Amino acid sequence: MTPGLSTRELMFEAASRAYEDAGIDPRKDVQSFVCCTEDFWEGISITDEYMPDQLGAVLRPLCTISSDGIIGLATACMHIMSGIADVAVVESHSKISDVVNPDEIASFGYDPIYTHHHFDADPRFLAGMEMARYLKDTGTKREYCAQVAVKNKKNALSNSRGVHGANIDKGIVMNSPVAASPLTELESSRGIDASIVFVLASAQKARKLGKHPVWIRGIGWSSDTPVVEDRDFARAEYVEQAAARAYKMANVKSPASYFDLAEVDDTYSYKELQSLEALRLAPKGKAGKMVDTGVFDVDGRLPVNASGGSLGVGHLLEATGLHRTLEAVMQLRGQAGRLQVPRAKRALVQSWRGIPTATGAVAVLGN
Amino acid sequence: MSQKITSYQGHEITPDEVKQGKYLDIVYKFEPKYSWAAGVAISRFLTELKEGKIVARKCHKCERILVPPRMYCEQCFRPTDEWVQIKDTGTINTFSISHVGTDARRLKTPILVAVVDIDGASPGMGILHNLGEVEPSKITIGMKVQAVWKRSEERQGAITDIRYFKPIES
Amino acid sequence: MRRRVAIVGAGITLFRRRMLETPKELSFEASKMALDSAGLTLKDIQSVVSGSAPDAFDGVHMKGEYYLDGMGAIGKPHERVYVGGGTGVFTPIGGWWNVASGLYDTCLCVAEEKMSPLHPHPQYAFWSIFDQILERPLGTTLLWIFSLEMRRYMHKYGIKEEEIAEVAVKNKGNAIDHPCAQLGAKITVDDVMRSEPICEPVKRLDVSPPSDGAAAVILASEKVAKKLTDQPVWLDGVGWTLDSTHWTNRDLAYPEYVEKAAKMAYKMAGIKNPRKEIDVAEPYDPFDYKELHHLEGLQLAGKGEAPKMTVDGVTQRDGDLPVCPSGGLLGVGNPIAAAGMMKICEIFWQLRGEAGKRQVKKDARTGLAQAWGDLMQVGTVTVMRS
């Protein structure tokens, strides 16, 4: 919670820190600003109205991309690649503590005719059904999902941002109250507040700005059908498609051996497993077992969500993708402190827009 | 629409068809609720309104006095520096006579609204508010006005602690 | 590095107060027409950009996700761009960067708005665009901010309501020739002046109606466009700008954000003297004075001079600078994002000489579409060439 700062002030705090880190003056050096928000999370229709001042973007090109922050990063990349900017800024935030009935808002994302008005249920019913079908179709053991929560919450204890860190075992996770069976409350991430700002620059400009550039080597985003009834619940097809685009751009042939770390979607425990398989970091149906045997632990073969992820740090609405990117950038710069993965040079970040969407994005980062 | 195209898609529903219930009409009420953190600047602004005062923030770089107050200067991109109490008088920058409410329904008595540039803030620093104690036909741009406050025990720390602005007799 | 981008197809649905179609279905109809007109199928499309104004209209949270199957975006990279009322013209700008960046060769750009679900009136959604602490408690409406701006504009340049009414007369008249129009009509300045005052100085006939509708265009890289058509319309300049949130701290008489956006687009398109080089324009006209205001911001008229240009007939279809030959929002209707896209479609058809009864008299080679949005704050501009 951030009760002492308004959304706009929270953004100013993040922006002023990012600009100082990059050594830029937003009033002179930035040609494009991108904000990733959704109206009902803000309680404002047309949220871009309230964005420019605190980012230094008054009378400059600024726009909203109603999507996850990684799609905002992709947009800034396109601005740079098309030559309209050599420095672009991407912001996204969560001020979920301002929202009194977030579940009701999430529910309002379902199809109004066919998937919403005729029952009154916790919107996570979709997560429960997806998880159940994922477990069935892949033969994954239920306890492996719990292990995801155990791992990520434990990792978060070493992260200064790890609000939801904990040292617990699978039993505690599985015996916590049921959210949407088989999913439990400790396997379901909780919303927290933050604003995250990134400064992107063209290669030429980045070399001038010096400091610690981290390169976006590949980026992709995709959407599966919005009709939830049409989907295959066992797979995250949107991740498969987004990853294929990002890998192609970055020329990643064997993702399982390419990366030094990955920050992937863990809005719900099973999502991490589903995503790892879609990202080809684990063979189909094997991610659970691999989590259970420690392959994705901080000291494992491929640390996954070393930061603690959404389960350990908290969920940041549309800023979730930027949070993952932030954690990966800190790692690649060698600034991750107690979380530091030794010799981290290549990182994968992936996000999902949450219920009821099937939209996600993937970025390949490197130094 | 090009000349080559001759048919345009879409099925209109007429007001009569709505009345007759010709089509399925799914009604759903949705009420997102919020408790927004007012933040550093507006918390103070509201607290001062309760005291019957209007405060602004000053930027020492561009020397502007900003109202509504904010903790950052959007022109200089730096934090603002100090609180300044400004007056509760001002000048009408522009005004309107509104005959409809928020849901477009017709009002019995029109609402008078104006942007009032507040004295003591930098030129052109206005706030949106209502006008009162004035004939609509007598309102002019440039007219001097003063805040009419609620009684102190009625004030809650809200923009409506000012009931409206009224013309200053000269 | 930057690639040239062309529009190769356009589509539009009827604009009406209430449509049977769901937002998905409206989007499908416009997208399909755009694909057909370009001789393409969905398989030829590599990415999708959509535009729509507040979720509070259609009544779905994250509506950019909800409607995307109607835009053929399943399995494709899709992003929803959003700058309030400026969104319609911004949607093809989003498509522009998809293609100009070299990432994609074809992009379907769709704008959709279904305003009719919100009861009792779509206007209500606009209450929630205002500052929740300092403005909403006063019972704000969108009409307030327009009427306040209109008054300031009239005051600063000594403009009469009758001069402004000429815009409504022209645009509603032009809309008679638009097959999708909601409010095409032959009216007089007197009709406008005598229409009921809703938020003085704004009167009923100064305002565009709420509507349901969708419109779409297809963008292609130069190489692909030349294969598809011998009549590509080039999207040679794009610009957008957002001004400060604090609209009560600004001079409302002049839209500086439109000027900045226009200059960005003109610079990109190599336009030095817009008044001479632009042959036909579709500035945003949700209210009649807005067309004038925007013509000035676009540097197509001097400050305070757009009313005279209108009275003199310069902006008629047979004039020297035809403005809103489509009929604009005032005549065709205002399904917010779709209305901006309608303007893009209109310039596309005008530059191809395919606008039929609406075709402007002069030989139009360079056109412009512009939209406005938010709290008197956003300008989005595109410059197109045949």
Next chain:
Amino acid sequence: MPILEKITQQSQARHWTDSIPLEYHYTAGVAGEEFRRELKENGRFLSSKCAKCKTTYVPARMFCPSCFIEIKENTPLEKPGYVYSHTTVNRNRTGEPVDEPLTMALIKFEGVKGGIVHRLQVEEANSVSFGTKVIPILKDRSERTGALTDIIAFKPQ
């Protein structure tokens, strides 16, 4: 440089509480109207078959999302559906606990894409499993409007 003056006392931090009350009247759409008529009059689910890819969708669709062409062929489904997946939740959409846990399912139909998400009426939550054949409990014809509220719940056949 960040903000130089911060709120340090909870009592100085103000909150503004308000809501946005909204009321919607949705149309079911072109295909939705057809679907509605079949459900209301005959208590059956109308499906649509794409002439090109031959995929059948339920609920009925105006267009095929993959071929992107209009669909003209609509037929009611004859056979009962089956449970594709199911879950039990303990809260309603406002986050309030509910008296009776609510069992939800996605009902699919053999050879058909799509399905219906609805409540499942079962004695015991664990008596349902993947593939269980289910049928809708319909309201009386006179009470039906064509919306999915015409179905009280699904139950095992």
